[in-house]
Amino acid sequence: MNIAVFCSAADLDDRYTTPAREFAGLIGRGGHTLVWGGSESGLMKVMADGVQESGGRLVGISVEFLAASARKNADEMVITKDLAERKAQLLARADAVVVMVGGMGTLDEATEILELKKHGMHGKPVVLLNAAGFYDGLKQQLQRMEAEGFLPIPLADLVFFAEDGAGAMAYLEESAGPR
Template sequence: MRVCVYCSSSSAVPAVYLETASQVGTLLANRGHELVFGAGNVGLMGAVADAMHAAGGRMVGVIPRRLYERKLAHSDIDELIVTETMAERKAEMERRAEAFLVLPGGIGTLEELVQVMTLRQLAYLEQPIVMLNTAGFYSLLLEHLQRLVDEAFMRAEFLDLCVVADMPAEAIELIEHPRELVMPEKWF
């Protein structure tokens, strides 16, 4: 399965996040999955890719030219795609993905998560979305999503757009055995 992993490009994060990213890369490779990612050689992206490569996994990296020219692409990628814009990068990753796995990350990762959730909500995507809530990283976001439901900004069923795992092995299981979703109309 082609698994698109969204995650941080920061290497300054606490070690638990980098260690978890490495575990994800190893698990994906050992279970025969292909990694689709932002091609980065830094942060959690680099940790996932390093572990994936060490375990013999196949990687497809998608990177905008501006970042490629700054030498931020991982050197061991099997297939490197250079796009002109961030929007093209996201579209290419979405097109190739059979599942999405979201690890901790910053603004870019949050934007990618919200985009695929929105696309799934509107039935533009059917692929499963799994959020890895390492050390409770996404707990406040999950509380905010519940508030959206409580205050009628979102239907309760849309909380299921993304399933949450606390451990890497659990996240991979959720990708491999996704729940079937039946989504209502977005509008109340």
């Protein structure tokens, strides 16, 4: 399975890097491919290192203005012209999507993936990996949107909130299939 992971390129503390390492190991040992932003820094590097060390493949999708920080030893590295093309390529190459902790870019990617799914533009499983309760506020907001009629599909059909990597992988393996 090709698993697109959206996450931060920033250096973060153990409450975020430990779950990332655990999830990366599950990807690699499961024979899966990490499709990610291609960066050699921060949580992106933690994920890539963990997947590669545990036997998985790496497909990076970077962007021209960040190409200098792209990982040199990925199995495949694509350089796109802009962030919109990067997001499209990440989704196109994925069988499933996992959103980990991150900043504005990660939040932008998450909301676009969910909006596309809401409109039936893809049916891929989407997981928010809620390490250290990072996405508790977003979960509450999405629940409110559902309760007040802003979501045309049930929240459970839109996104799964996993508390750890094992929960995320179990959901993906159960949900992913031909899309």
